[in-house]
Amino acid sequence: MLNSMLKEKRSAEIEQILAKYPPERKRSAVMPLLYLVQEEYGYCTDDGMREVAEICGIDPTEVKSVAGFYSMYRKHAAGKYVIEVCDDLPCVLRGADKFIDYAEQKLGIKAGETTQDGKITLTTVMCLAACDRAPMCQVNLNYHYDLTPEKFDQLVDELKKRDE
Amino acid sequence: MADLVNVTIDGVAVAVPKGTLVVDAAKKLGNDIPVFCYHPKLKPVGMCRMCLVDVGTPKVDPATKQVVKDDAGNVVIAWMPKLTTGCTTPVSEGMAVRTATQQVKDAREDVLEFLLTSHPLDCPVCDKGGECPLQNLTLAHGPGQSRFDYEAKQHNDKHVPLGDLIFLDRERCIQCARCIRFQDDIADDHVLQFFERGRHMEIMTLSEPGFDSYFSGNTTDICPVGALTSADFRFKARPWELDAAQSVCNHCPVGCNTTLNTRLETKTGGREIKRVMPRQNEQVNEIWLCDKGRFVHHYTRADDKLTQPMVRRDGKLVEATWDQAFGVIAERVRAAESVAGVIGDRIANEDAFAVARAVRSTGKGSVSMSPAISAAYADIVRACGVGAATDLKQIGKGDVILVVNADVEEQAPVWFLRLRQAAVDRGAKLVVAHHRSTKMHRYAAQIMRYEIGGIDAWVADSAKLLPDLTAARNVLIAFGDEKLDAPAARSLAQHLANLLIDSGHAGKANSGLLAMYPHGNTQGVFDVTAPMPAVAEAGVVWAVGVGDRADLPQASFLVVQDVVMTELASQADVVLPASSFAERDGSYTSGDRRVQRFYRALPAAGQARPDWWIAQEVARKLGAEWRYEGAGQIFADIVTQIPGYASLSYEALAKGEEQWPPMGRGDLYYGGTVYDNEGGLGVRYVAEAEVGTVVRYEVGAPIAALSGLERPERMLYQDGELIRRSHVMASHVVKPAVA
Amino acid sequence: MTTPMDKHVLLRDEDVQDIRELAVYQANEGYAGWKKAVTSMKGEEVIGVVKDSGLRGRGGAGFPAGLKWSFIPKDINPKYVTVNCDESEPGTFKDHQLIRNNPHQVIEGTALCCYAIGAHVAYIYCRGEFKEPVQNLQKAIDDAYAAGLLGKNLFGTDYSLDVYVHLGAGAYICGEESALIESLEGKIGQPRLKPPFPAVSGLYNKPTVINNVETLANVPGIVLNGSAWYRQWGTEKSPGVKIFSVSGHVKKPDNYELPLGKYSIQDLLEMAGGSSTGLPIKAVLPAGSSSPIIPAVNFHAKLDYESMGTIGSVLGSCSWIFMDESVDMVWAARKMIRFFKHESCGKCTPCREGTHWALKLYDKMLSGEATMADVDMITTVNKQISGKCFCPLGEFSTSSMTFTLKHFRKDYEDFIAQGKGGSAAYRRELERDHHMHELHGQAKAHS
Numbered sequence A: 001m002l003n004s005m006l007k008e009k010r011s012a013e014i015e016q017i018l019a020k021y022p023p024e025r026k027r028s029a030v031m032p033l034l035y036l037v038q039e040e041y042g043y044c045t046d047d048g049m050r051e052v053a054e055i056c057g058i059d060p061t062e063v064k065s066v067a068g069f070y071s072m073y074r075k076h077a078a079g080k081y082v083i084e085v086c087d088d089l090p091c092v093l094r095g096a097d098k099f100i101d102y103a104e105q106k107l108g109i110k111a112g113e114t115t116q117d118g119k120i121t122l123t124t125v126m127c128l129a130a131c132d133r134a135p136m137c138q139v140n141l142n143y144h145y146d147l148t149p150e151k152f153d154q155l156v157d158e159l160k161k162r163d164e
Numbered sequence B: 001m002a003d004l005v006n007v008t009i010d011g012v013a014v015a016v017p018k019g020t021l022v023v024d025a026a027k028k029l030g031n032d033i034p035v036f037c038y039h040p041k042l043k044p045v046g047m048c049r050m051c052l053v054d055v056g057t058p059k060v061d062p063a064t065k066q067v068v069k070d071d072a073g074n075v076v077i078a079w080m081p082k083l084t085t086g087c088t089t090p091v092s093e094g095m096a097v098r099t100a101t102q103q104v105k106d107a108r109e110d111v112l113e114f115l116l117t118s119h120p121l122d123c124p125v126c127d128k129g130g131e132c133p134l135q136n137l138t139l140a141h142g143p144g145q146s147r148f149d150y151e152a153k154q155h156n157d158k159h160v161p162l163g164d165l166i167f168l169d170r171e172r173c174i175q176c177a178r179c180i181r182f183q184d185d186i187a188d189d190h191v192l193q194f195f196e197r198g199r200h201m202e203i204m205t206l207s208e209p210g211f212d213s214y215f216s217g218n219t220t221d222i223c224p225v226g227a228l229t230s231a232d233f234r235f236k237a238r239p240w241e242l243d244a245a246q247s248v249c250n251h252c253p254v255g256c257n258t259t260l261n262t263r264l265e266t267k268t269g270g271r272e273i274k275r276v277m278p279r280q281n282e283q284v285n286e287i288w289l290c291d292k293g294r295f296v297h298h299y300t301r302a303d304d305k306l307t308q309p310m311v312r313r314d315g316k317l318v319e320a321t322w323d324q325a326f327g328v329i330a331e332r333v334r335a336a337e338s339v340a341g342v343i344g345d346r347i348a349n350e351d352a353f354a355v356a357r358a359v360r361s362t363g364k365g366s367v368s369m370s371p372a373i374s375a376a377y378a379d380i381v382r383a384c385g386v387g388a389a390t391d392l393k394q395i396g397k398g399d400v401i402l403v404v405n406a407d408v409e410e411q412a413p414v415w416f417l418r419l420r421q422a423a424v425d426r427g428a429k430l431v432v433a434h435h436r437s438t439k440m441h442r443y444a445a446q447i448m449r450y451e452i453g454g455i456d457a458w459v460a461d462s463a464k465l466l467p468d469l470t471a472a473r474n475v476l477i478a479f480g481d482e483k484l485d486a487p488a489a490r491s492l493a494q495h496l497a498n499l500l501i502d503s504g505h506a507g508k509a510n511s512g513l514l515a516m517y518p519h520g521n522t523q524g525v526f527d528v529t530a531p532m533p534a535v536a537e538a539g540v541v542w543a544v545g546v547g548d549r550a551d552l553p554q555a556s557f558l559v560v561q562d563v564v565m566t567e568l569a570s571q572a573d574v575v576l577p578a579s580s581f582a583e584r585d586g587s588y589t590s591g592d593r594r595v596q597r598f599y600r601a602l603p604a605a606g607q608a609r610p611d612w613w614i615a616q617e618v619a620r621k622l623g624a625e626w627r628y629e630g631a632g633q634i635f636a637d638i639v640t641q642i643p644g645y646a647s648l649s650y651e652a653l654a655k656g657e658e659q660w661p662p663m664g665r666g667d668l669y670y671g672g673t674v675y676d677n678e679g680g681l682g683v684r685y686v687a688e689a690e691v692g693t694v695v696r697y698e699v700g701a702p703i704a705a706l707s708g709l710e711r712p713e714r715m716l717y718q719d720g721e722l723i724r725r726s727h728v729m730a731s732h733v734v735k736p737a738v739a
Numbered sequence C: 001m002t003t004p005m006d007k008h009v010l011l012r013d014e015d016v017q018d019i020r021e022l023a024v025y026q027a028n029e030g031y032a033g034w035k036k037a038v039t040s041m042k043g044e045e046v047i048g049v050v051k052d053s054g055l056r057g058r059g060g061a062g063f064p065a066g067l068k069w070s071f072i073p074k075d076i077n078p079k080y081v082t083v084n085c086d087e088s089e090p091g092t093f094k095d096h097q098l099i100r101n102n103p104h105q106v107i108e109g110t111a112l113c114c115y116a117i118g119a120h121v122a123y124i125y126c127r128g129e130f131k132e133p134v135q136n137l138q139k140a141i142d143d144a145y146a147a148g149l150l151g152k153n154l155f156g157t158d159y160s161l162d163v164y165v166h167l168g169a170g171a172y173i174c175g176e177e178s179a180l181i182e183s184l185e186g187k188i189g190q191p192r193l194k195p196p197f198p199a200v201s202g203l204y205n206k207p208t209v210i211n212n213v214e215t216l217a218n219v220p221g222i223v224l225n226g227s228a229w230y231r232q233w234g235t236e237k238s239p240g241v242k243i244f245s246v247s248g249h250v251k252k253p254d255n256y257e258l259p260l261g262k263y264s265i266q267d268l269l270e271m272a273g274g275s276s277t278g279l280p281i282k283a284v285l286p287a288g289s290s291s292p293i294i295p296a297v298n299f300h301a302k303l304d305y306e307s308m309g310t311i312g313s314v315l316g317s318c319s320w321i322f323m324d325e326s327v328d329m330v331w332a333a334r335k336m337i338r339f340f341k342h343e344s345c346g347k348c349t350p351c352r353e354g355t356h357w358a359l360k361l362y363d364k365m366l367s368g369e370a371t372m373a374d375v376d377m378i379t380t381v382n383k384q385i386s387g388k389c390f391c392p393l394g395e396f397s398t399s400s401m402t403f404t405l406k407h408f409r410k411d412y413e414d415f416i417a418q419g420k421g422g423s424a425a426y427r428r429e430l431e432r433d434h435h436m437h438e439l440h441g442q443a444k445a446h447s
């Protein structure tokens, strides 16, 4: 049986999302709905994708294809907080690489990994359109600019505290 | 022909219809521009970049808007700054194409080298080796040597089951998306897609069960590399070891043209079918097959394949010689008051004709068909079926396709593909009337739903369709007998024929009835045997090719003639081993009255013989004098005795003509693996309504549908004596659905 | 902020505090052009004034906006407007500032475009990473609805308009207009075959205008003040103002709004405070990774479409990445190739395989294992990609190779001759990328 957790827990949002697109174009809602899946399940699970397929009236394979194509849809579980540091050309010219060295050291993990306690995932990403304020990162998509080791310490401490 | 456009390709002029793509125009001249993603049956996408050519158009003076000519009076060509994909560029008047310049040659080499950077080059162990477009095009156009560091090759998963029928080798895939596009655009089962992007991009499915489509096998044909292989064929043989026999599928009324690839097996010492492949017939199946037609063939070498006559002694069936078996039968027939011949609707025309003749020559015989419903309305289809010149490719805008009480995908899968395209791609208006949802409903402009058992209400209601039908250019009516008994099915057919007559479409090309008959030769067996309703009981019942079906007259003596040891055969008094369709020649008449020949692919298994031979020997044992030497001779008799068949000849059925776009020729790679049609395209005989006037039918019995188990809906993979014997299909077999 | 514009046309948040608030925006002529258009102008008139203004697309290609709008067939409905806020070209961050700090102007420009062509629905396609700044945009949209500036029967007329935000999810290719449409339709972002062009068959196969955020942000002023007003800035062929995103080795990386054609690259560098490292600037990428790099000798060129063409480069999206003498162009080119390899949609062979191969070659350079033969190989692989791709992305990827090789071939030669590859820093960089790549592969194997 198809589970319907999304429909149960997020029905109002689903309605809102669907209302943006012509009724016969429900497929357009795939991307916003996948974000809901990610929020509810932590990543794009097969079940979650099947649910989206059902809502949009398309084949689950088509949903999975979308989840696969775009880099922001996670295909596996990640930390509660995902710190994404841009290491593209403009940022590295302004010290992003050294900053990532620091972040790795501070968190005790390598870029791409998640801390033992499952709280924080550190990754590098392509340009985030904030090159004027490098080094910079996003934490669960919130921007943090002009990063320094001190600022990063603060940020990490704050994230850890947020959970207590 | 109107709207021809003149183009010059490498200096050679050719005129092609407007809209023709450069690659196809070149093909007309025998200039094979290499392609991978392009497939003549799929919409062009221009992804692989293999077909890059130099394209130019006549230079136009912007001031005068006149074509510019040089001093010699030749049109000056303005060449495009970059190479262009020939597979996406339609020709235009005066266009010039260069396919042999150094730049074009380099481009081909460049693209091939790129494709090979991620290809494993495992041709020696690849099922596609020997018929692989990538292999062929690399030889023809590729770099002598790759400069890509072998160590840097990406290693991906091999042997990934997409479902239990199709396997994927991710290293061999060249991302041409042919399989995805086939599933999206032709089959409309969106169960294959790309996952990830860029160099990570790979084919995957999330369908449940895997690769959930009746048409999955086709992707292995059109895959231009060995990335998709079938569970049936992979690692079984090399293409060059295979012999090819031209055949026709007999599982449903479509009559798809097939090629049986066989090989001599050292292990068993016999010849076996290694795979069933499509044979191009643009009038019938183009180049497609459904998975049933492709994968059910295993019964031809089933363990319980009948190879020896058997007679019951002391309650047990024991092996006998033909002469002993004929002797027992003759004795019982002589003693009996009546003989009932019951003929299944999958055996060939020649068989059915000979069996009927044998039964009737006893002087006390009656001939009926099984299942009984097969005989219920075939005379109406013979009268008001589609016109002889019907071409499903021409059905489109302005036409109406009415589907009544039929699930076309389940009951005639390739017709489903073709009717769908007529509606979706060419704009025919589709009206679907049914008691449940079918896949056809997706494309319906109008849905008429009735309750299970309530089809009579629809019939009463259907008069309101008449204005639309009358206004339509052509009207095709596809109908089935789901949940109807024979009298009701007959009444429905009569009613639908009346709709054609009333709307002025009876006896016209591209209009008429299309029946979802139960099997591949329902029309043919009906035509050549002129069956009567089955009698209630008979002294001897002689059941030929009826499978497991039990709707037989009560018999004091039962003779079963079949291909495998069916349940019915195990209860018989005499069992006669018939050759499967692969072991003999003959002809079938498809549901749209196209008579098509099929040819022998395998030697006789043991003592098994064609049904016509067995019938004739029984008759001769009883004193008949007639003797046929082969199916052709029987067909000659059919032509003289069976109305409608008079205009046919066995030779004419075997005639071919060039199929466009050409895909099967051995030197081509274009359409993937598909065979050219050397066995003949068959001939559709004329519907009675085309030659005489048709009179409206007096509709007979009320059209009351049966409910529940009495007549289940007919599904493609419904359990039956043949599908059950294919190990690759076993997990797909379904119990008859009961709504 | 040192900028020669005393009053900004686009970056008005730098002049007016809180212009992101509806009330403040309205107090500063906000939605005046919108009201004027809906209540007193015909759609064609709006197209006319935008045409006359000479406004060119700011998303990269520089296509005249008014002309694009005029291609929309009148008799096919519905029509759509999609706003390109995918802003993913490395070095570009202007649309980010606009939607975050001056969102109403974006909305007003979008609305005017819709009105001009007779569309009743617009989608603003923002890259998924803009989830946070989009909150400002969404609030502005909500406020505009509440104030009757969007929605049904605007200003008492029978014209209605809905504006929606649609978030992408991390794919540079979705900035390409047809890939954006595919994405908006809920599909993977692979570009479509053209023709048909979006103006004829775009979103949901209906006529569709696609414009960049910045392009549309110019429109309210043009409609309110007329084309002559807009032409007070810029040149005949490059009229108006343009935002320059400046990053890299400068003291004051930021967005700078300048009239086109007035200032030179050198001027821009100086406005941004000059080199931040004390080392001389070696070169600049004028439009992110996809643009032909400009060596310092050409910094005299003026900032407009034509002048950039004469020095063999482009104005593009105006993402100016300045690099000082310390930057090795082999390294820089690898960074850019890495980007394109990551972003190749995979649809066509040369881009998909070529960027993959090219990155392998650059990796070999950085690892210290390469020889001059590999430099030659880079040159040929680059040629092998170029001119054969399905869409411009693949072509863009070749710029980084073509033009670093053209202007800085010596960097490549020195790299090999002096054995620069294999340094600790380069090894670290490669390791990091390979580790990320491997984790990705493992995760995939599990999924």
Ligand SMILES: Cc1cc2nc3c(=O)[nH]c(=O)nc-3n(C[C@H](O)[C@H](O)[C@H](O)COP(=O)(O)O)c2cc1C
Pocket: C056, C057, C058, C059, C060, C061, C062, C063, C065, C084, C085, C086, C087, C088, C089, C172, C173, C174, C175, C176, C177, C178, C210, C211, C212, C213, C215, C216, C391, C392, C393
């Ligand atoms: C690979 C690629 C990426 C692009 N990215 C963007 C982008 O992020 N934002 C944008 O406005 N235009 C982008 N474009 C240009 C768009 O295709 C399109 O030309 C533009 O949105 C049109 O708007 P304009 O005329 O207002 O510039 C990109 C083009 C390509 C080929």
Ligand code: SF4
Pocket: C173, C191, C343, C344, C345, C346, C347, C348, C349, C351, C352, C389, C390, C391, C392, C393, C394, C395
């Ligand atoms: S150039 Fe080809 S692979 Fe690259 S993004 Fe465009 S279509 Fe996709």
Ligand code: FES
Pocket: B034, B035, B036, B037, B038, B045, B046, B047, B048, B049, B050, B051, B052, B085, B086, B087, B088
């Ligand atoms: S691009 Fe033309 S055949 Fe693939």
